[in-house]
Amino acid sequence: MTASPLIELIAREHPAFVHVPLGLVITLPLAMLGSFWSRNPERWTRTAFFIGLVALAGSAVALFSGLMWGRQIALIPGGGYFPVVDSGKQVLQRILQLHELAALSGVLLGSLTVWLLWRAWHRDNQAALGGAPHRRHEGRRFWERGVGIPALAAGLMWVGAWGFCGKLGGVMVFGNEETNKAAAEAVEAKRLDAEAEVPVRALDYASLEPAQAAPFRSKAHGNRWGRIWVTASAIDAYKAGKPLEPGAYAVMSTYEDHGGKPSQDVGPLYFLEIAADGKPKLAFYWPRVPEAQRAEVGGEDFVYWRSPDPHLASCLTCHAKGMAGSR
Ligand code: HEC
Incomplete structure (x- = not known):
């Protein structure tokens, strides 16, 4: 990049x-x-x-x-x-x-x-x-x-x-x-869009239902440790691997890996919402990118990308159909 x-x-x-x-x-x-x-x-x-x-x-x-x-x-x-x-x-x-x-x-x-x-x-x-x-x-x-x-x-x-x-x-x-x-x-x-500056719903992920009891290692997302949080009405369908209703969304909160263990260093938030037309809408939020990792995101020290931002095209290789799966 x-x-x-x-x-x-x-x-x-x-x-x-x-x-x-x-x-x-x-x-x-x-x-x-x-x-x-x-x-x-x-x-x-x-x-x-x-x-x-x-x-x-x-x-x-x-x-x-x-x-x-x-x-x-x-x-x-x-x-x-x-x-x-x-x-x-x-x-x-x-x-x-x-x-x-x-x-x-x-x-x-x-x-x-x-x-x-x-x-x-x-x-x-x-x-x-x-x-x-x-x-x-x-x-x-x-x-x-x-x-x-x-x-x-x-x-x-x-x-x-x-x-x-x-x-x-x-x-x-x-x-x-x-x-x-x-x-x-x-x-x-932008003025009418509450999430124009920060992804309010993603930041409030702890109010959602966790899909796992503990963080797991996610190869698909930079090998970080992650936990997935899903809107309450959709958590059962998510766990059963069924397609979710429009309006349902999931957040993956992440921690950086330190020697094979999740650390206290918070990684980016990954967000996926099912839009009214059934297609996924994505966001990627990394409010403070540590210096050593800026190369991953084109040198930026703050990243907030939302669909249709072309930076998210790579997410769609796995998420074109929406949620990628429960575990
Ligand atoms: C290489 C394939 C791949 C890429 C690229 C990818 N994901 Fe995922 N994503 C997955 C898989 C597989 C899961 C299920 C959890 C896991 O194994 O990490 C997942 C889970 C998620 C979840 C939790 C809800 C769900 O779908 O299960 C969100 C939110 C998410 N990804 C967002 C993103 C965003 C945003 C990007 C781009 C910045 C992205 N993903 C890039 C494969 C991918």
């Missing part, structure tokens, strides 16, 4: 990096146009080819830094490539999906453009070998002059794709009406 300082820098500077390839693709059609009218079309074709090539290479850095940045700010799940959108309120995630699609279409169009430019250059070389060192436009149809109209069209579409991508990037960084409205709604929802 923790990245090297260099990767962190590359990620943070994404808004700066992108301007290098973007500036080059904007210049590219100008060089291409030069090849239609200049007395020296080969030179412009070659220039255009190199501008396109550097723009394409620059896009690799831009894509990589964008991906790292998205993961760092948890808009993209760690290890994933694309933001997950499961509610219309996730405006940033929706914009980011489009942003990524536009960036990738730009790379495809860019590869096509560079390939067409390379072909035009190659054709010029062949013409030169054939004894025409300074190819002129005469005898060529207009769209076959210089770099050719297909390359120019692909280059312009490349500008279009990245221009759109850049516009969305600007919206994500500086905001627009829709993102501002979503931010205001999120603030309001």
Whole structure:
């Protein structure tokens, strides 16, 4: 989870990096146009080819830094490539999906453009070998002059794709009406949400029914010692391994292991609730992460993650269907 300082820098500077390839693709059609009218079309074709090539290479850095940045700010799940959108309120995630699609279409169009430019250059070389060192436009149809109209069209579409991508990037960084409205709604929802800052119900776990008399070692949860606490009306069903009713929830309180025994050092609280649609809603709360363990949680000293936080995606590998079991 923790990245090297260099990767962190590359990620943070994404808004700066992108301007290098973007500036080059904007210049590219100008060089291409030069090849239609200049007395020296080969030179412009070659220039255009190199501008396109550097723009394409620059896009690799831009894509990589964008991906790292998205993961760092948890808009993209760690290890994933694309933001997950499961509610219309996730405006940033929706914009980011489009942003990524536009960036990738730009790379495809860019590869096509560079390939067409390379072909035009190659054709010029062949013409030169054939004894025409300074190819002129005469005898060529207009769209076959210089770099050719297909390359120019692909280059312009490349500008279009990245221009759109850049516009969305600007919206994500500086905001627009829709993102501002979503931010205001999120603030309001947080005000009405009693568990926005701390998981009140999980912290009150001792008011629930313990499923075990003593802590047990849980391999699935960092090898900590844990005890599971379940809402009173659901404890019998839980112990019998039956699916629980919506509204039922369980908390696993944990202690760190010291030499094979549970210690007094309190570990994180794990929370799982059955939502109205029968699906699990999870939370992970670790109010004071000891320094030595911060690497586990991306360097944070306080962690409170709740569904749909992408950090909890790993819980779902075992909890996709809800409670994982009684013991
Ligand atoms: C490797 C599989 C696995 C992963 C990953 C996992 N769990 Fe569990 N979870 C289990 C199992 C198995 C149990 C049953 C108790 C035990 O064996 O630890 C359990 C029990 C629980 C319980 C008690 C209720 C129940 O389901 O029985 C809660 C709450 C819980 N997990 C939350 C979480 C949260 C939150 C995460 C992610 C931070 C998580 N778990 C990650 C497998 C997993």
